[in-house]
Amino acid sequence: MVKDPGDYRWASYRAHAFGINARLWSPHDLYRGLGMNGKWRQHAWRDLINETLDIEVLAKVRHCANTGLVLVLGTEPFRKQVHRLRN
Numbered sequence: 001m002v003k004d005p006g007d008y009r010w011a012s013y014r015a016h017a018f019g020i021n022a023r024l025w026s027p028h029d030l031y032r033g034l035g036m037n038g039k040w041r042q043h044a045w046r047d048l049i050n051e052t053l054d055i056e057v058l059a060k061v062r063h064c065a066n067t068g069l070v071l072v073l074g075t076e077p078f079r080k081q082v083h084r085l086r087n
Contacts, residue, residue: 005049016045 015022016031019038027041034044053061064073071080072079 013049017042017049 002008014020014026015025019042035041060073064071070083
């Protein structure tokens with residue numbers, strides 16, 4: 001693990017957040033939708049990455065990950081939809 005996402009060599013963070021050229025990276029349409037130009041998109045990406053999760057949400061994510069995603073994380077309608085798809 002790294003303290004800063006830009007420290008991980010294989011992450012696309014530096015390309016998304018600072019526009020640093022990466023040979024194996026191409027921007028996704030959702031990323032392009034974050035702003036009208038590169039500077040706006042980069043700023044929006046850094047803001048997204050800097051958001052923190054509530055402790056309750058983090059606990060649910062960890063629980064789902066630790067149980068092999070037996071439990072579906074999401075709203076009740078979403079969980080019902082996933083349940084229908086599984087059966």
